[in-house]
Amino acid sequence: MSDVLSFNNPVFSQFAFYSGVVLCKTLIMGPATSFFRMKNETFSNEEDCKLSKDKSLKPKFNDATVERIRRCHQNDLENNIPFLLIGLLYVASEPYENVALYLFRTFAAARLLHTVAYLTPLPQPTRALCFMVGVGVNGLMLFRAFTQAQY
Amino acid sequence: MSDVLSFNNPVFSQFAFYSGVVLCKTLIMGPATSFFRMKNETFSNEEDCKLSKDKSLKPKFNDATVERIRRCHQNDLENNIPFLLIGLLYVASEPYENVALYLFRTFAAARLLHTVAYLTPLPQPTRALCFMVGVGVNGLMLFRAFTQAQY
Amino acid sequence: MSDVLSFNNPVFSQFAFYSGVVLCKTLIMGPATSFFRMKNETFSNEEDCKLSKDKSLKPKFNDATVERIRRCHQNDLENNIPFLLIGLLYVASEPYENVALYLFRTFAAARLLHTVAYLTPLPQPTRALCFMVGVGVNGLMLFRAFTQAQY
Numbered sequence: 001m002s003d004v005l006s007f008n009n010p011v012f013s014q015f016a017f018y019s020g021v022v023l024c025k026t027l028i029m030g031p032a033t034s035f036f037r038m039k040n041e042t043f044s045n046e047e048d049c050k051l052s053k054d055k056s057l058k059p060k061f062n063d064a065t066v067e068r069i070r071r072c073h074q075n076d077l078e079n080n081i082p083f084l085l086i087g088l089l090y091v092a093s094e095p096y097e098n099v100a101l102y103l104f105r106t107f108a109a110a111r112l113l114h115t116v117a118y119l120t121p122l123p124q125p126t127r128a129l130c131f132m133v134g135v136g137v138n139g140l141m142l143f144r145a146f147t148q149a150q151y
Numbered sequence: 152m153s154d155v156l157s158f159n160n161p162v163f164s165q166f167a168f169y170s171g172v173v174l175c176k177t178l179i180m181g182p183a184t185s186f187f188r189m190k191n192e193t194f195s196n197e198e199d200c201k202l203s204k205d206k207s208l209k210p211k212f213n214d215a216t217v218e219r220i221r222r223c224h225q226n227d228l229e230n231n232i233p234f235l236l237i238g239l240l241y242v243a244s245e246p247y248e249n250v251a252l253y254l255f256r257t258f259a260a261a262r263l264l265h266t267v268a269y270l271t272p273l274p275q276p277t278r279a280l281c282f283m284v285g286v287g288v289n290g291l292m293l294f295r296a297f298t299q300a301q302y
Numbered sequence: 303m304s305d306v307l308s309f310n311n312p313v314f315s316q317f318a319f320y321s322g323v324v325l326c327k328t329l330i331m332g333p334a335t336s337f338f339r340m341k342n343e344t345f346s347n348e349e350d351c352k353l354s355k356d357k358s359l360k361p362k363f364n365d366a367t368v369e370r371i372r373r374c375h376q377n378d379l380e381n382n383i384p385f386l387l388i389g390l391l392y393v394a395s396e397p398y399e400n401v402a403l404y405l406f407r408t409f410a411a412a413r414l415l416h417t418v419a420y421l422t423p424l425p426q427p428t429r430a431l432c433f434m435v436g437v438g439v440n441g442l443m444l445f446r447a448f449t450q451a452q453y
Contacts, residue, residue: 154305155307155308156307156308219347222346222347228379229331229332229375229379230332232379232383233325233328233329233383236321236325236383236386236387237322237325239390240318240321240322243307243308243309243314243318244309244318245309269347272347272348272349273349274349274352275349275350275352275353276353278349279336282332282336283333286329286332286333289329290326290329293322293325293326293329296318296322297318297319297322299309299315299318300309300315300316300318300319300322301312301315301316301319302316302319302320
């Protein structure tokens with residue numbers, strides 16, 4: 001019963017792995033944005049423009065590639081961060097190990113495919129379906145946590 | 152003393168409930184944005200525009216309803232996610248149960264009313280007050296966690 | 303072995319302190335945005351404009367100061383929130399106390415300096431280096447968590 005939030009609990013340990021996968025993917029979006037900002041010379045700040053050789057460069061906010069990565073990153077923040085938080089509550093609710101593992105894998109796969117669909121881009125409704133699967137897993141885990149909670 | 156972060160701890164269990172409420176509300180904003188994007192035919196990506204019957208549709212970023220929901224969602228990310236994280240540290244600091252429950256309820260009520268005030272919209276300063284109450288609860292919980300922490 | 307996520311564990315206690323520092327900094331950005339919105343009379347919503355004495359005020363989205371604070375806030379959300387979540391997994395992986403403390407301090411210092419560099423603004427690449435240090439600490443903690451996880 002004790003130590004549900006520790007690596008001694010296999011559900012926590014698996015949660016840590018799939019959380020790590022989606023967090024790693026989310027973290028990469030930051031430097032990816034920086035890379036394309038430099039490649040496409042699209043900066044948000046005056047002081048960043050000075051890094052460029054072109055001294056007349058002005059801040060701009062409408063580069064298609066940079067904005068697409070930023071929207072993908074924002075979607076990750078809106079879905080992957082709640083997954084981590086809901087997942088902690090869910091793991092604490094001591095779910096069946098098999099169900100938990102299935103949900104974690106579904107979520108991680110859906111979010112990785114979401115990124116591929118967003119950045120390629122793949123034709124819709126690929127991305128929309130991945131998004132809905134992610135929201136669905138979060139909703140199921142949240143429901144389970146609610147059934148254990150007091151108010 | 153043990154098991155502060157488990158459903159055996161009533162403070163954690165109540166935290167899970169009110170966290171679940173604000174997370175649930177935050178999660179709903181994603182599909183709500185999608186719904187109004189489709190209803191108002193306001194898409195950010197070329198590939199999304201192809202879902203529409205109007206084949207000449209271009210990405211646009213200035214639909215008033217969609218942008219309002221997005222700002223509300225962003226405000227949730229900026230406040231509700233920190234609530235969850237600060238709350239975990241706060242619960243681990245083993246606060247008085249009554250104080251904790253009062254803070255969780257205040258925060259959840261303020262954030263639900265914030266959403267109503269943002270989306271109706273209600274006249275200001277309703278929304279501003281809800282926002283400040285949320286920030287205040289987060290600040291109080293963070294202060295408590297600080298008093299227990301080592302540096 | 304038990305109670306890794308409690309204030310009885312010195313690594314958790316130190317994590318709570320440095321997490322609190324970066325969360326506190328992140329939380330302050332919200333009211334700071336509100337303050338400069340009022341000072342510069344730059345509001346996103348019609349109902350907010352009515353708070354102003356100038357009754358002809360329209361929503362605007364391009365005030366340089368407000369947008370700079372918002373970008374800094376967004377960068378915090380993208381980096382400090384993952385730090386908290388990765389940090390919880392990292393603390394659960396029972397790292398060496400000295401290594402953990404060094405990583406927490408490096409991250410907190412880098413993120414505080416990032417904010418100074420963003421808001422002053424300091425010449426680049428100060429801010430870019432702070433950003434990369436933050437990403438690097440997150441990556442190291444995530445790697446450690448992965449080595450303990452099951453999949």
